[in-house]
Amino acid sequence: TGRLPNGRHAGSKPRLMLMGQKRSGKSSISSVVFHKMPPSETLYLETTTAIQSRSLHSFMDFQVAELPGHLDYFNPEFDQASIFGDIGALIWVIDAQDEYLDAINQLNSTIIYLSTTYPAINIEIFVHKVDGLSEDYKNDTFRDIIQRVQDELSDAGYENPPVSFYQTSIYNHTIFEAISKVIQKLIPQLPALESLLNSLCSSCRIEKAFLFDIPSKIYVATDTSPTDTSSYEVCSDYIDVIVDLEEIYGWDRSVENGYPMEERDETGNGDSESLVTMEKKGHNYLYLKEINRYLALICLMGEDSPAEKKVLIDYNVGVFQEAIEKIFPRNDR
Amino acid sequence: MERSKRQKQRKVLLMGRSGAGKSSMRSIIFSNYVAKDVRRLGATVDVEHSNIRFMGNLMLNLWDCGGQDSFVESYLSNQRSHVFTSVAVMIFVFDISSREAAADMLSFASTIRALYEFSPSSKIFVLIHKMDLVPADQKARVFQQKAIDVRTTCEDEGFQSQQVDFWATSIWDQSLYKAWTQVIYFLVPNASAIEDMLRRLANLLDARELILYERTTCLVVTHITRDAEQRNPYNDRFERISSILKTHKHSMAKHTGTMASEVSFAELQIKTGDFMFFITRLTENTNLAVVMPSDEASFNAARVNVQLARREFSHLDIVEKKGKDAQRQ
Ligand SMILES: Nc1nc2c(ncn2[C@@H]2O[C@H](COP(=O)(O)OP(=O)(O)OP(=O)(O)O)[C@@H](O)[C@H]2O)c(=O)[nH]1
Ligand SMILES: Nc1nc2c(ncn2[C@@H]2O[C@H](COP(=O)(O)OP(=O)(O)O)[C@@H](O)[C@H]2O)c(=O)[nH]1
Ligand SMILES: [Mg+2]
Numbered sequence: 001t002g003r004l005p006n007g008r009h010a011g012s013k014p015r016l017m018l019m020g021q022k023r024s025g026k027s028s029i030s031s032v033v034f035h036k037m038p039p040s041e042t043l044y045l046e047t048t049t050a051i052q053s054r055s056l057h058s059f060m061d062f063q064v065a066e067l068p069g070h071l072d073y074f075n076p077e078f079d080q081a082s083i084f085g086d087i088g089a090l091i092w093v094i095d096a097q098d099e100y101l102d103a104i105n106q107l108n109s110t111i112i113y114l115s116t117t118y119p120a121i122n123i124e125i126f127v128h129k130v131d132g133l134s135e136d137y138k139n140d141t142f143r144d145i146i147q148r149v150q151d152e153l154s155d156a157g158y159e160n161p162p163v164s165f166y167q168t169s170i171y172n173h174t175i176f177e178a179i180s181k182v183i184q185k186l187i188p189q190l191p192a193l194e195s196l197l198n199s200l201c202s203s204c205r206i207e208k209a210f211l212f213d214i215p216s217k218i219y220v221a222t223d224t225s226p227t228d229t230s231s232y233e234v235c236s237d238y239i240d241v242i243v244d245l246e247e248i249y250g251w252d253r254s255v256e257n258g259y260p261m262e263e264r265d266e267t268g269n270g271d272s273e274s275l276v277t278m279e280k281k282g283h284n285y286l287y288l289k290e291i292n293r294y295l296a297l298i299c300l301m302g303e304d305s306p307a308e309k310k311v312l313i314d315y316n317v318g319v320f321q322e323a324i325e326k327i328f329p330r331n332d333r
Numbered sequence: 334m335e336r337s338k339r340q341k342q343r344k345v346l347l348m349g350r351s352g353a354g355k356s357s358m359r360s361i362i363f364s365n366y367v368a369k370d371v372r373r374l375g376a377t378v379d380v381e382h383s384n385i386r387f388m389g390n391l392m393l394n395l396w397d398c399g400g401q402d403s404f405v406e407s408y409l410s411n412q413r414s415h416v417f418t419s420v421a422v423m424i425f426v427f428d429i430s431s432r433e434a435a436a437d438m439l440s441f442a443s444t445i446r447a448l449y450e451f452s453p454s455s456k457i458f459v460l461i462h463k464m465d466l467v468p469a470d471q472k473a474r475v476f477q478q479k480a481i482d483v484r485t486t487c488e489d490e491g492f493q494s495q496q497v498d499f500w501a502t503s504i505w506d507q508s509l510y511k512a513w514t515q516v517i518y519f520l521v522p523n524a525s526a527i528e529d530m531l532r533r534l535a536n537l538l539d540a541r542e543l544i545l546y547e548r549t550t551c552l553v554v555t556h557i558t559r560d561a562e563q564r565n566p567y568n569d570r571f572e573r574i575s576s577i578l579k580t581h582k583h584s585m586a587k588h589t590g591t592m593a594s595e596v597s598f599a600e601l602q603i604k605t606g607d608f609m610f611f612i613t614r615l616t617e618n619t620n621l622a623v624v625m626p627s628d629e630a631s632f633n634a635a636r637v638n639v640q641l642a643r644r645e646f647s648h649l650d651i652v653e654k655k656g657k658d659a660q661r662q
Contacts, residue, residue, distance in 0.1 A: 230588050237584035242603060244577050248570045249541075249608040249624055253561055272605040278585070279599045279614075 014186035015063040015086055020093030021103050022047055025128045026066045029093065032170045033179050034064060034216055039170040059213050059220060059294040059328060084114065088186040089122040096141050097129045108152045115161050123163045124182045131169035142167055173233045180218045189327050193221035196323050203316050204309060208300040210235050215294065235298040238286050242274050291321050341522050344394045344419055348444055349426030350437055351376055351400035354462045357504050359397050362513050362550050365593035367583055368504045379404055387547060387618065391521055405440060409447055417451035422516060424458045429475060430466045442486050449491045457497045458516055459483050465503040476501045510572035514553045524555055531557045534642050538635040542624040544571060549594060551578040554619060562624065611636060616647045
């Protein structure tokens with residue numbers, strides 16, 4: 001359900017706020033997801049000391065801000081309205097490899113404060129750095145954190161606070177998937193997108209369809225059939241293949257000593273189409289179509305031959321593309 | 334039996350001190366490991382042999398020689414002729430982050446002394462490895478300095494300078510593919526015949542570029558670049574595509590729950606307003622990537638023509654022999 005963020009700038013720019021203790025991984029998350037930093041380079045990030053806010057130009061402009069762990073934001077001198085007033089989602093990062101009791105206490109008081117003062121903010125809890133943990137330990141930790149948060153909140157009289165939990169790591173797809181889900185809640189058009197994707201899937205017998213934001217590899221929507229991580233991963237990896245090959249062969253041929261086309265940065269020119277068919281029977285094949293400069297439709301198809309239903313796909317994807325242009329009218333073609 | 338007679342066995346030694354990264358690179362190139370998996374590898378005990386069939390009639394006979402001092406001593410003494418006889422190529426790996434540079438160089442010198450004794454006409458590829466650990470602004474200088482030192486040693490031991498090539502590598506980027514592509518190109522017995530046929534095919538298709546990839550390793554065998562594409566500013570594109578293809582293969586394998594060696598696409602195609610691209614199987618062991626202008630009709634014609642060219646190429650893959658081989662000896 002796409003709840004509209006409340007506050008002064010409601011509807012203009014969905015805003016994400018990353019909070020959590022020092023070294024919990026806030027800057028790493030924002031650098032890896034929104035600035036394509038390789039995860040191993042986050043080792044050299046400096047601790048965040050001031051509120052940092054970055055705007056992202058993508059299918060819809062959103063803002064990501066970081067609040068350093070040591071700031072006492074409940075201090076009356078702190079301009080809370082300007083900080084919390086227009087955020088859509090608060091992402092609280094907990095380092096699962098570290099002692100987390102203090103973090104949970106801080107988190108709980110923040111939740112209690114926010115759910116009375118700014119009740120429309122979604123609270124998203126990332127149990128982070130789970131890559132270093134064994135499967136069992138990881139799940140125990142996750143359960144323990146959920147338990148502690150819920151117990152304390154219900155003791156304080158908050159029965160169903162708007163809180164969700166995710167296990168994340170910057171070393172794999174989990175962080176992208178979690179951020180995708182967080183952002184989807186902030187997109188008012190989500191139900192419309194989902195129903196468009198559903199009808200595309202049924203008319204072309206597509207198994208799973210994702211609408212991706214190409215630069216960030218966040219998925220904006222998917223059809224409402226169950227989503228498994230594996231489908232998300234293979235589609236997200238496929239974007240890299242296309243973006244890289246487009247960069248290599250999309251250089252500007254009109255100029256001597258060709259140069260990569262400038263204005264389109266790494267996102268192609270918004271009309272590419274791609275298909276991968278597999279040799280073995282029973283393996284899915286992949287279909288990708290850029291919808292506009294930022295959005296790409298990526299589908300996992302069943303076994304039947306793509307050649308035969310290409311016309312059907314082309315037609316239905318054309319319809320889909322037109323509908324998207326109506327939903328997101330601002331579009332840099 | 335008939336077939337094996339035509340196969341060309343080429344012995345390749347992979348040497349260097351323990352921990353230099355030999356098995357890491359072998360696992361990535363030939364065994365479908367990804368860079369972060371190599372931490373699982375233990376030190377190699379003695380020699381690990383692998384046979385890799387390449388382009389139909391090239392059989393690569395790779396000797397990954399464990400680099401701990403006691404093993405090296407034995408290669409140089411009681412196993413000396415066994416190890417160093419009939420070597421086509423020696424790949425020697427230096428760890429640029431090693432704290433024992435002097436000992437590394439001594440070990441190198443005694444190794445190539447043995448090589449010169451038994452295979453004086455062999456080719457040496459020196460890989461200056463783990464370059465990811467050198468800060469970007471120092472890479473060029475550090476590499477040059479090391480290359481100069483190693484070259485001096487080679488010449489002292491009797492090797493001509495054209496027998497020794499140097500490459501900076503790291504498992505964390507495509508430089509590894511670049512270096513190994515050179516090794517393979519040197520070894521493929523019929524490279525010039527393949528190139529002639531590819532050039533004709535490229536003319537027929539009016540393609541901008543053709544790239545021939547070995548299927549399992551995704552290494553470039555050779556490429557033909559025509560007309561305007563020669564100005565393509567991405568000079569590292571061949572090895573970048575190797576690395577893209579390999580990553581894609583891993584991704585598909587993970588998704589289908591199979592081994593990376595078992596997944597392969599029938600075709601991958603991309604159509605944009607600037608270019609059209611497809612890659613598909615050409616022979617049993619190769620994939621052909623074709624880059625075309627953005628024109629639907631010639632793109633479709635090219636796909637058909639590549640299908641038709643398969644038979645001609647598969648021919649070459651197996652029976653091509655003698656004449657051309659002799660040139661590359
Ligand atoms: N930073 C960095 N580390 C690397 C690279 N290549 C390999 N390594 C690491 O180097 C270590 C040793 O690698 P191996 O491949 O087992 O070394 P080896 O040369 O086969 O050693 P022996 O079998 O004992 O002769 C491993 O921990 C690898 O992770 C590289 O390009 N960069
Ligand atoms: N193992 C692991 N380490 C992480 C992960 N995310 C961040 N880190 C490391 O945690 C440290 C602190 O991260 P940083 O983003 O600077 O924390 P911040 O103070 O909350 O902004 C860095 O050394 C990161 O490399 C993760 O998912 N897994
Ligand atoms: Mg080894």
